[in-house]
Amino acid sequence: MPSTITPIRTEPKPRRHVEDHDNGSGRRPPTDKRTGGGGDNDNWGDRPRGNHGPRERLVRYRMGIFFALASDMMFFVAIVSSFFVNQSTGHFDAYNNYINEWSATTIPPILWLNTLVLILSSITMEIARRRMFHEVDAMDEWLGLGKPITRRAIPWVAVTAVLGTIFLVGQWIAWEQLALQHVFFLSNPSSHFFYLITGVHGIHLVFGVFGLIATLIGLYVSRSLESRQIMVDCASWYWHSMGLFWIFLFVLLVFFQ
């Protein structure tokens, strides 16, 4: 490769200024864009350049959770593909009649309500997430005025957990209603998928609710602002994705059966 295309030094070393360094007088405020505000070892100006910066840890965890969610999405894509394959497959009976057993499962109306609850919970979770990054509160924390961020985010995380639980209970009720109509897991290819999809998604939400409870505990216990931000941030991206997945799955169940 000629060096005109790959210049020897594309990234010169950053010039480092003495005044950028933590001079021992205390931690830098979290709003200082040159530092992480986390105290010792947090002189980002003194670190190698590249992908480091004040929110390096947050961004790293967020990226990890995004890849995990992408992988999870492929899981649902696989199940949805099977849904369509099974829907369009049939067989010939002894009299050479083509038979497709698929008959659509009626959607219990309560699912509309559940969907609404889940969308609502995504909104509350987003409020909690934004509160974690409120600069004035972060400044207060840095000044040692308690944990205002935790105080302001906890109710919203708690509300999300409650809404999530309501959603799960709602899904349970939907199952009960179907059972009353004698529609079970084994009744029909389409009911296989109804129960499978709602069940697998429900398990994801159970994990989500446990994650939210863990986040609540973490908000109480953890002293590092950054760790608390990461917990809420990752939990909320997970939660949003589950909401989004549900909307797709719900549309599938309602309109594509």
Next chain:
Amino acid sequence: MTPRPDKLSEPVATMPSLRRRIFTTDHRIIGIEYLILALTSVTIGAILSLLMRIHLVWPDRVLPFYGPILPEDYLAMVTIHGTIMLFFVLTTAPQAGFGNLILPAQIGARRMAFPVANAVSFWLTAVALVILLSSTFVPGGSAISGWTAYPPFSAVAGAGPGQGLGMDLWLASIAVFAIASTIGAINILVTIIKFRCEGMTWGRMPLTVWGWFTAALLSVIAFSVLLAALLLLFCDRHAGTGFFVPAGDLVSGVIHSGGHPGNGSPLLWLHLFWFFGHPEVYISILPGLGLTSMLLANFSRRRVFAYRTMIVTTLLIGFLGILLWGHHMFVAGLNPFAASAFAVSTMAIAIPASAKVLSWLATVWRSRPSYTTAMLFSIGFISLFITGGLSGPVLAQPILDEYLHNTFFVVAHFHLIMAMAAVFGLFAATYYWFPLMTGRMMSESLGRLHFWGTLVGAYATFLPMHITGLMGEPRHYAQLSGVANAAGQLLAGTLPLNRFITWSAIVLSTVQLVFFVNLFHSLRKGRSAPPNPWRATTLEWHPALHPNAPAEALEEATVVYRQPCEYRPTPGGELFLPQWSADTNPDIKPE
């Protein structure tokens, strides 16, 4: 923090420290643990393959301490051999083993992005292996439906011995493995994206790192699809559904079709499985492709020919690898139009693959390589990759595959290109990085003996399989003699060649003892290695990142200034610029 005096006086127990060493989050130790797991697995897998070969040609022999080998025992051996080799050797060793061991250093990182997740991933893999092996000892033995577990064979417990509890354990093992691999792949991706040191731009990343990166992308996409397929199969087995069981399916005299005569289709499993399975075979080979480029350049003191193109072909192979799963299903009842599409996408992958081969040849063209053992194994890798690759486009023709599918021709194809090529990559990596892991060199003369023995053994074992395949020898047959009628005569006709294959396989495995001797001898008594014995340019050989480097050296920030493999012949000898060298005037030889 200074420890409290009473803490200091406490006797230090050895157990906790040992435990801490084993359950560590240090990526280097995790990498070595992965390699040990892979080495154990490969030994088990190889012994099984020998037993299979011996049984195939001398079916009357009795296995000591066991008794005669029944057809179902043979199939169980095929299954465990394939599963172990594909998952626990060729996925763990190149990607997770050497990935953990070398990858962070090669991009100038001190650690992996998520060390705890890394440890979790390893221990889940170990648990998966134990589950798989334990299935041998349950009633009925382990599963007999091959590493691809096609239903309805795998969906109905009564389909054969081993399809009950053995199959359940197989499913559990692979599910755990899939989760572990996904976690590991996420870790690798985030490490590469976020932890590159200053100056390590995408274009300067060593091709090995590109291999690991692409393989990790494929893992993230593919393993969760496998997990979904396993879940559906589990429902078919235990919840009475019929996702994969066709209507009125007659198995062992009993009609099975799930809870209802239904819409099930084994083809669905094939689609889901091979959507995972084909990327999986690329996951096992991509790190080897990258390593080969780097080693060839290093030992012939040349730049990698067309570096950017090599990056692009790596990604392209990964991308095309997701689009051609259907070539495993030509005779399974695929729509002929779909078969044509898959044939085209399959042959399209020969383009980036050939570009790689051309780049390798151009890199070494008219150079004077030093033929170290690592270099020899890289050249062997190329040879096997070409030989195995040539039969690929043949199999990619639906009309030819009609005949060849399920014969030993396919066995020859994938053993040469995947099994042998990837193993040669692993050997090259071991000889090359051994000094880095242990501070000692491996013996070159033993290494050369090992190489030639393995090369000849590999070709002698797998080339004739093309011929027996063309003669019509099917896969998964436990016995070739004693079958009545014309088909039996045809099978018996392949026996002389098959005996030769078995002898070659025995030689091939015996030669591996040389490797073990070399490994363990060099571990304790090997010549001690200079800091950069191969005069390599990539960062893992940076003095500060050396395992024995003083701690202060680590504090120095690592900076990268150039692409790897910058060697220039100069009148006064050779100029050698490692990636970390700040020297900006390449035409003046530094003294």
